[in-house]
Amino acid sequence: MTAGRILLAALLLPVAAWAHDYPTAVRADYVLGCMASNGNTRLALEKCACAIDAIAEQLPFSRYEEAETALRMQAVPLGERGAMFRDPPEIRRAVEALRQAQAEATLRCF
Template sequence: MTQTRSLLAALAVLTAGAAAARASDYPTAARADYVLGCMASNGNTQVALEKCSCAIDAIAEQLPYATYQGAETALRMQAGTLGERGAIFRDPPEVRQTIGALRQAQAEATLRCF
């Protein structure tokens, strides 16, 4: 019984450590860019700063930076005026899945932080 508890405690620490490591791999500039954009959408207030900072932290806990970066790139390219060339950022299932993962993480962050 004690071994099982020790094993579960060790597993919990490792899981928390993995989430913290994943969250810390976001560059400061990417976090700042997210917070600034979020704040602009939410009134540029101190409260918005706190909520938006919470949101990027929550997203970073859920998604590795490479996934976040890929989804953000695809969304920016979709918003551009690429015409038919933009299909590469809309159509592949991998792109839709990556964007879906970001949207899911954003939804969970909104529930937690706003």
């Protein structure tokens, strides 16, 4: 490997890692919710932390945030206004991508 390629790889690595980095509070919120659903045990903590890490590897934070927002808004009875969080194809794609990432995380971590 040439020195130029090594330098390029070193410069791109932090950018790639940053692109999928989630804020600590978001990771903690996911883990707490996941633990509540899985018995609030030490084992649940480990599995849930693994799951959010696996999701973060697959989805950029912006896509995760978009899907989570849509899912929260779909749960609120908004009548016709709620359609804007259900019907647009880009929202459906974001939610599907999150569900796929969660399914893969479950296979890996649970």
